[in-house]
Amino acid sequence: AQTVTQSQPEMSVQEAETVTLSCTYDTSESDYYLFWYKQPPSRQMILVIRQEAYKQQNATENRFSVNFQKAAKSFSLKISDSQLGDAAMYFCAYRSGAGGGADGLTFGKGTHLIIQP
Amino acid sequence: NAGVTQTPKFQVLKTGQSMTLQCAQDMNHEYMSWYRQDPGMGLRLIHYSVGAGITDQGEVPNGYNVSRSTTEDFPLRLLSAAPSQTSVYFCASSSRAGSGQPQHFGDGTRLSIL
Numbered sequence: 368a369q370t371v372t373q374s375q376p377e378m379s380v381q382e383a384e385t386v387t388l389s390c391t392y393d394t395s396e397s398d399y400y401l402f403w404y405k406q407p408p409s410r411q412m413i414l415v416i417r418q419e420a421y422k423q424q425n426a427t428e429n430r431f432s433v434n435f436q437k438a439a440k441s442f443s444l445k446i447s448d449s450q451l452g453d454a455a456m457y458f459c460a461y462r463s464g465a466g467g468g469a470d471g472l473t474f475g476k477g478t479h480l481i482i483q484p
Numbered sequence: 485n486a487g488v489t490q491t492p493k494f495q496v497l498k499t500g501q502s503m504t505l506q507c508a509q510d511m512n513h514e515y516m517s518w519y520r521q522d523p524g525m526g527l528r529l530i531h532y533s534v535g536a537g538i539t540d541q542g543e544v545p546n547g548y549n550v551s552r553s554t555t556e557d558f559p560l561r562l563l564s565a566a567p568s569q570t571s572v573y574f575c576a577s578s579s580r581a582g583s584g585q586p587q588h589f590g591d592g593t594r595l596s597i598l
Contacts, residue, residue: 400584410572410591410592410594411589411591412527419584458527471517471519471532472527472576473529474526474527476524477526
């Protein structure tokens with residue numbers, strides 16, 4: 368079974384600065400997908416960014432980017448120019464690829480991100 | 485687009501009562517799933533379905549039942565509510581399993597069992 372570990376229960380960053388959230392995972396599969404989801408106080412689960420394991424290029428979405436290190440099984444999220452609206456819980460998640468994936472997403476325990484004005 | 489719709493948003497039950505959490509999606513997604521979220525933990529998979537008529541257990545299925553009679557609907561039933569089932573429940577859907585397409589989540593149901 369796959370596991371996802373987020374070692375930072377809470378992170379704090381000043382507005383406009385850059386912060387990196389860590390995520391490591393354990394799997395024996397070669398085909399899989401990794402995700403970062405944001406959960407603001409409204410409780411909604413919002414997709415931030417997605418990475419396919421077969422792609423070496425790191426995914427980016429505006430101010431959000433990842434550092435995907437497949438050999439190290441590491442998938443960190445970098446938020447540039449932090450904004451007050453970025454304050455939320457952030458969850459790293461894993462999903463098996465073709466031939467699997469029927470068992471849904473495996474989530475880490477989350478990192479609570481605080482933005483200091 | 486409505487996306488994934490969960491009802492109710494909040495519910496309080498007494499121990500031993502039964503109830504059904506409703507989930508509907510209008511995106512013609514094959515794959516649907518239920519998760520629960522407890523404090524200090526990420527979401528954990530309860531049950532999932534890869535298509536109408538097909539369901540299977542996830543990580544924490546005990547005390548829950550599901551069925552999938554249509555593509556659109558995937559209700560979650562609590563047969564005899566217990567305080568340990570106090571949680572926030574999320575329904576999610578995606579186009580199909582294994583595609584890598586992100587799951588779309590409903591807004592969640594906060595359930596309290598007294």
